[in-house]
Amino acid sequence: MRHIPLGGTGIQVSEVGFGGIPIIRLDSGQAQRVVRHALDRGVNFIDTAHMYLDSEEKIGKAVAGRRQEVVLASKTIQRQGGPALEQLETSLRRIGTDHIELYQFHQVSQDADLDALLAPSGAYEALSKARDAGKIGHLGISSHNLAMAVRLVETGLFATIQFPLNFIETAALDELIPKARAAGMAYLAMKPFAGGMIDSARTAFAYLRQHPDCIPLPGFDTIEGVDEVLDLYESPNALDEEARTGMERIVGELGGRFCHRCEYCQPCPQGVRITPAMMYRVVSIRMSPRTAASFSAVAMESVRQCVDCGECLEKCPYGLPIPEMLREHLELYDAHRLLPKP
Numbered sequence: 466m467r468h469i470p471l472g473g474t475g476i477q478v479s480e481v482g483f484g485g486i487p488i489i490r491l492d493s494g495q496a497q498r499v500v501r502h503a504l505d506r507g508v509n510f511i512d513t514a515h516m517y518l519d520s521e522e523k524i525g526k527a528v529a530g531r532r533q534e535v536v537l538a539s540k541t542i543q544r545q546g547g548p549a550l551e552q553l554e555t556s557l558r559r560i561g562t563d564h565i566e567l568y569q570f571h572q573v574s575q576d577a578d579l580d581a582l583l584a585p586s587g588a589y590e591a592l593s594k595a596r597d598a599g600k601i602g603h604l605g606i607s608s609h610n611l612a613m614a615v616r617l618v619e620t621g622l623f624a625t626i627q628f629p630l631n632f633i634e635t636a637a638l639d640e641l642i643p644k645a646r647a648a649g650m651a652y653l654a655m656k657p658f659a660g661g662m663i664d665s666a667r668t669a670f671a672y673l674r675q676h677p678d679c680i681p682l683p684g685f686d687t688i689e690g691v692d693e694v695l696d697l698y699e700s701p702n703a704l705d706e707e708a709r710t711g712m713e714r715i716v717g718e719l720g721g722r723f724c725h726r727c728e729y730c731q732p733c734p735q736g737v738r739i740t741p742a743m744m745y746r747v748v749s750i751r752m753s754p755r756t757a758a759s760f761s762a763v764a765m766e767s768v769r770q771c772v773d774c775g776e777c778l779e780k781c782p783y784g785l786p787i788p789e790m791l792r793e794h795l796e797l798y799d800a801h802r803l804l805p806k807p
């Protein structure tokens with residue numbers, strides 16, 4: 466496994482990392498085996514988040530005794546100083562460490578998020594002090610909103626930016642990645658499988674390996690899945706006719722009904738959490754249906770407040786039929802939440 470610089474941090478990480486969401490559907494023993502297998506094959510960079518249920522705890526157990534060989538990243542969704550520090554302490558405790566190499570501000574997509582983050586006594590000030598005290602190596606950021614992500618890079622405050630990149634979601638290529646590169650920031654490629662919509666590792670990584678300084682963070686839940694991706698990295702890249710045909714097929718299948726998570730449709734005057742609810746179908750593919758229903762309950766319950774006013778339709782740059790898709794996803798969610806427990 467090739468190791469590359471994590472931007473300007475001085476840290477070397479494997480050219481492909483380990484995304485920490487899918488292990489939440491495994492029991493602890495299985496999760497630890499999958500993580501350790503990835504480590505045995507040369508992956509040394511693991512990304513998780515405070516909000517990924519028990520992911521931090523499982524990763525902590527998996528890396529126990531090997532902590533020195535692993536570069537860990539997690540995230541806080543909090544914007545205020547006190548709560549952000551509390552989440553940092555919880556993350557450290559769950560992982561079983563006193564120091565994390567990268568701690569990121571999670572899903573900073575709206576102006577209000579950034580304003581709160583940077584306000585006096587906000588999360589940035591608090592976590593900068595935690596960094597100075599040695600609890601955090603570097604501060605990073607993640608976003609789903611392209612204009613905001615560019616703005617975040619331009620602040621010069623963060624060591625890494627995490628944003629989607631895959632052959633369906635290519636918006637970062639024009640401005641965001643070049644700016645991050647010029648600023649010496651690492652680009653962490655979120656959603657290498659487009660949140661479950663790309664069903665072929667060969668096709669997904671044939672595309673991503675054209676951008677070798679962008680570090681993909683695929684989520685794994687099987688040893689076979691780890692091997693499938695890491696085997697690709699041990700061979701020359703094959704961006705051939707088969708891969709190109711596979712990309713065209715998937716882009717065609719998604720048609721015009723793919724939420725890009727740009728969040729331009731928000732806020733909804735009725736308080737509907739549109740973006741996570743628009744992702745429900747994909748989330749239910751990635752997780753088991755019952756886990757997805759539990760994971761997305763807050764967002765999906767908010768869909769019941771939709772009054773079909775159509776305000777969001779005007780704001781969606783992709784022309785998605787949002788209220789119609791929300792109704793479909795709510796039906797799916799209701800079916801999933803009523804499934805009997807295994």
Ligand code: SF4
Pocket residue numbers: 733734735736737739770771772773774775776777778787788
């Ligand atoms: S149509 Fe529904 S989701 Fe869209 S803005 Fe109106 S109430 Fe909110």
Ligand code: SF4
Pocket residue numbers: 723724725726727728729730731739740743780781782783784785787
């Ligand atoms: S529904 Fe449209 S505007 Fe809203 S996040 Fe998805 S792509 Fe963006």
